Amino acid sequence: MTRILLLGGTGDAQKIARQLGRAHVYSLAGLGKVPDDLKCAVRVGGFGGSEGLARYLASEAIGLVIDATHPYAARISANAVEACRVAKVPCWALRRPAWQPQAGDDWRMVDDWNGLIDALAAFRRPLFTLGREPLAHLDEIPPYQFWTVRVLDSHPDTARARILAARGPFTLDGERALFALQGFDVVVSKNSGGAATEAKLEVARERGLPVIMLRRPVLPDVDREFAGVADLLDALPPQAHADSAQ
Structure with a gap:
């Protein structure tokens, strides 16, 4: 089984976390409300930059990182990509499309x-x-x-x-x-x-x-990028889901 670390703090991240089973980890930086309706583990606090995150991935046998942080959390996203490179773990990202100006917008x-x-x-x-x-x-x-x-x-x-x-x-x-x-x-x-x-x-x-x-910051390339929660959940292995046997 591939153990997942989900980097969150957004509403979309919570939607993903609610679908993860108890073997997986939902990580929050510490701001905002900590959800209490999850089956997966919840970790609150930083990792100590990319080096600390790489050590965590190795020590916790994480096999996949999902970056579902805010589109403006550029430092966290960069740390995730670098840590995954060092730990040789794939990194996926949920990156919702930016708003586009419409007629009448200034x-x-x-x-x-x-x-x-x-x-x-x-x-x-x-x-x-x-x-x-x-x-x-x-x-x-x-x-x-x-x-x-x-x-x-x-x-x-x-x-x-x-x-x-x-x-x-x-x-x-x-x-x-x-x-x-x-x-x-x-x-x-x-x-x-x-x-x-x-x-x-x-x-x-x-x-x-x-x-x-x-303007949005430029975010690093990842192994797989998703524009919506549904597509990301469909790409997860079946054993990742909360209703699967783990």
């Missing part, structure tokens, strides 16, 4: 935080949907701006920012209500892809709002 592409701040200078009430990174910059908010920062976990508001704790998936009606209440004039987003957080882009389109979009 996307302003940026490469990093500095570019993002430059693009944001003309606006007053941005909605940040980047995760935790804006929290490190709350003391840098210009006096004419008020930020809303949506993150997974609660954090205190400041005089110039509202920290909104919320977890997707987000509905179209819910996003419409939020935008109407808060009066955003721009959305700041990663191009994460998938349906869970796409509604904000549709509401921005409806309201004629620009979207400052952080």
